[in-house]
Amino acid sequence: MQNKQAITILAALAQESRLAVYRLLIEHAPEGLAASAIAEKLGLPNATLSFHLKELSHAGLVSSRQSGRFIYYAPVIEAMNDLIGYLTDHCCSQSAGTCSTATAKCTPGKRAAAATRRRPTSA
Amino acid sequence: MQNKQAITILAALAQESRLAVYRLLIEHAPEGLAASAIAEKLGLPNATLSFHLKELSHAGLVSSRQSGRFIYYAPVIEAMNDLIGYLTDHCCSQSAGTCSTATAKCTPGKRAAAATRRRPTSA
DNA sequence: TTTATGATTCTATCATTATGGAAATATAGA
DNA sequence: TCTATATTTCCATAATGATAGAATCATAAA
Numbered sequence: 001m002q003n004k005q006a007i008t009i010l011a012a013l014a015q016e017s018r019l020a021v022y023r024l025l026i027e028h029a030p031e032g033l034a035a036s037a038i039a040e041k042l043g044l045p046n047a048t049l050s051f052h053l054k055e056l057s058h059a060g061l062v063s064s065r066q067s068g069r070f071i072y073y074a075p076v077i078e079a080m081n082d083l084i085g086y087l088t089d090h091c092c093s094q095s096a097g098t099c100s101t102a103t104a105k106c107t108p109g110k111r112a113a114a115a116t117r118r119r120p121t122s123a
Numbered sequence: 124m125q126n127k128q129a130i131t132i133l134a135a136l137a138q139e140s141r142l143a144v145y146r147l148l149i150e151h152a153p154e155g156l157a158a159s160a161i162a163e164k165l166g167l168p169n170a171t172l173s174f175h176l177k178e179l180s181h182a183g184l185v186s187s188r189q190s191g192r193f194i195y196y197a198p199v200i201e202a203m204n205d206l207i208g209y210l211t212d213h214c215c216s217q218s219a220g221t222c223s224t225a226t227a228k229c230t231p232g233k234r235a236a237a238a239t240r241r242r243p244t245s246a
Numbered sequence: 247t248t249t250a251t252g253a254t255t256c257t258a259t260c261a262t263t264a265t266g267g268a269a270a271t272a273t274a275g276a
Numbered sequence: 277t278c279t280a281t282a283t284t285t286c287c288a289t290a291a292t293g294a295t296a297g298a299a300t301c302a303t304a305a306a
Contacts, residue, residue, distance in 0.1 A: 007137055014133035015264085019126065023213050036282060047266050050284055055263095069273045069282045084210050087203060090146050138294085159252060170296050173254055178293095192252045192303045 001086040005060075009083045012059035017044060018052045022061060025075040032062075032074025124209040128183075132206050135182035140167060141175045145184060148198040155185075155197025 013019050020042055025032055033041075039049045053073060056062040060079045064071050136142050143165055148155055156164075162172045176196060179185040183202045187194050 003139075003142065007139060007142060010133050010137035010142075011263095014130055014137045016126075016130060017264090019130060019133075026213055034282080035284090039283095045266050046283065047268090047285085048264075051264075051266090054284090066273090069280095071283065080210060084207055087207055087210075090149055134293095140294090157252080158254090162253095168296050169253065170255085170298090171294075174294075174296090177254085189303090192250095194253065 001082045006083060006086045008059045009061060009079060012055050012061055015052070015055075017042065017048070018056055021049070021052055021073075022056060022075060025062060025073055029075050029077070032065075032072040034067075034070040034072055036070070038073065124205045129206060129209045131182045132184060132202060135178050135184055138175070138178075140165065140171070141179055144172070144175055144196075145179060145198060148185060148196060152198050152200070155188075155195045157190075157193040157195050159193070161196065 013022065021038055024038060024041060035046075035049060035053065038044070038053075039046055042049070044052075053062065053064075056073075057064060061076055062073050063076050064073050066072075136145065144161055147161060147164060158169075158172060158176065161167070161176075162169055165172070167175075176185065176187075179196075180187060184199055185196050186199050187196050189195075
């Protein structure tokens, strides 16, 4: 994961409403929730929620799919996996081997990907 | 880890200069670096760096200690551990057991703490 | 004490982000 | 079509964050 991408994801999560949205979606993974349901559950005005959903989408943390008049938003687990991988790769001294590689594996199928992700190419 | 604390840490890291500072300090853990050295290596004006260091300190991501005229800044690994733990605890469906708990253990001594941290008390 | 150096605070300015009402767009049922 | 509902975009405003020069504070050596 690139530096800039990490910053984008961190910034997307570093906001109360957005973090709440993301966590709510996590609770409803993998189907997700319609925007209206999110707005109701979190008590957010439509316009405000839409703004934050756009941020989350732009950061790649959520995906959306249309179903009739509803647009369902769902979390993109792999983005979180990548972020955790990035933080893990940079959270400790690289010279000394003091850091046991923490493996982020939020879904069973992702383990191979997580193992692949961790490269010595520290950007 | 509390919601608000996570947001504070995420926000602290979600900025190019601050992330660069943190990563630089990680490379020089555990002693850390003097502010002047950081400023020189990253090409940041003193005042700007000081501003960012304050943010990082406030978020608990770095600590400082004075040594003569120098103030050394060092990363607080546990804060990163806690963040990774927080993200791990909330990155996947809580109902289904789809998420193998990822263990963040950036220093050997932290493993017990990491195991303790993971509580079902999802705030 | 004087001088030099390291670091922070003060201050002003600029840039970005957040908020939410109102209008516009999109889909589906009557 | 008309109507209702879901969602987004537009827009103005407010709030927060970033930048960096200049002044200030702190430490230590001369």
